Amino acid sequence: MTATVERDVFFVSNSVDELGGVTSWSHQMARLLTGRGHRVHVVGITPPGVSQEIGDVPYPTTTLYAGQPPRPGRARDAGMREQAARLTALFRAARPRAVVIVTQVWAMEWVALADTRGLTVIGMSHESFAYSRACSRFQRVRRHYRDVDRMLALTREDADLWIVHGMNNASFMPNPLPFMPEVPSPRTGKSVVSIGRLHDQKGIDMLLDTWAEVAPLHPDWDLRIYGSGEDEELLRKQCTDLGLDDSVHWMGRTGDVPGALRGGSVFVQSSRGEGFPLALMEAMAAAVPCAAFDCAPGVHEIVRDGEDGLLAAVGNTGELARRLDTLMSDKELRDRMGEAARVNIQRFTTAEIVRRWEDLFGFLER
The missing domain is CATH 3.40.50.2000 (Glycogen Phosphorylase B;)
Incomplete structure (x- = not known):
């Protein structure tokens, strides 16, 4: 089955291969959308501290930095603008109707500096509202996702909480089932x-x-x-x-x-x-x-x-x-x-x- 409208879709994350569920989700969705006829590109900001094996993928991946960005200051600001310009170049080469999906709010800091005019930008939070509320990501989501076309939580319950806290662009999208094994567990092992x-x-x-x-x-x-x-x-x-x-x-x-x-x-x-x-x-x-x-x-x-x-x-x-x-x-x-x-x-x-x-x-x- 192919997509009704074939699009360029960018997934922008902290890393293209860091250990964790967001990486697994990103590559699962990238494969699924590629299979539907979309042209997908997975972008990471930095190399991970601990990586996972993502295998051969049928789409390009790009990592903006060769190492970790400098600490806050002039060097970091200049480097962010430079890497955001790389994002802009990728986005400008996209076909009409392109979509940018930012899977983690830290990555949005670079996307926000890039030129996304004419693109649909979706920001995601892959954690519960309560877990985000308890750390610095809460204010960063409110600041950096405030003006994206849609901010996606994982459940309606969490989306409603984000709306109460001023994110009127919030909605929700559950994760897809990673696999459906043909042979289930016999449940005989203790x-x-x-x-x-x-x-x-x-x-x-x-x-x-x-x-x-x-x-x-x-x-x-x-x-x-x-x-x-x-x-x-x-x-x-x-x-x-x-x-x-x-x-x-x-x-x-x-x-x-x-x-x-x-x-x-x-x-x-x-x-x-x-x-x-x-x-x-x-x-x-x-x-x-x-x-x-x-x-x-x-x-x-x-x-x-x-x-x-x-x-x-x-x-x-x-x-x-x-x-x-x-x-x-x-x-x-x-x-x-x-x-x-x-x-x-x-x-x-x-x-x-x-x-x-x-x-x-x-x-x-x-």
Whole structure:
């Protein structure tokens, strides 16, 4: 299927290959839109601190800086203007009806200096309103996305909150389902699976505290933690201090998420903050029921509590432990919720989300 109107589409992010969900989302959408006949270009501001493998891509990628930009001052300002001029050159070479999608607000600081006349500019926030509200990104979103054609949150609930705080151009767009594996998990292995960066936001420290309550109740189960990150050493020490080394397995980063999920019967997410978490969607697509902290509207938009997964108040490790215990103790419940999850998550298929993007492009062009 091809697009009704073929466009040039630019994705502008902090980096083209940094570790994290925004990068995965950007390249998934870039591939999908390329497949629809659009001419896509992915642009990053700087090289990442920690990169991920993006593989061969059917579109060009550009990184503006060879290293990190200078600290604030004249050199930084001059460098920003120089790199914004590079963006302008890319944008001026685009065909009519071109669209610029800025996936992270820091990158918008360069796009704002470039010439975007005649282009549709969409700014995105890939985190919940509450998580953004608690840090400096809140004011930066309000400042840098105020005049774009559309500011997109990930859920209607978050978009409404942005509107209340003066962003009258706010709307929402959920993430597409990353994949739909042909072979779901059989849910026979006695393993709980976690997938995410070993970073404070992902709350692996709280997961270990949770597991310390659950593990004695289920000595034949293990916890498999997939991911890497700057907190790994501290987390491994915490694991040892809690006496969990025999039941917790540090699996490292994986390039085979479906395979990792097929090895588990329950998925757990312990994040302090999220946007529209891909890992939850991936687990549900694999028919693995989830227990998660309800840390963002995107979480309870994805998981229907009591129907296809179980939610706990964010930070309440005792409650999350009880949710895990419920799923681990009842195979019939796991099977019922896992099958429901695989069906329910299909409301976010790539075909549906791409159609919504195409409709948005057409609407903003009017």
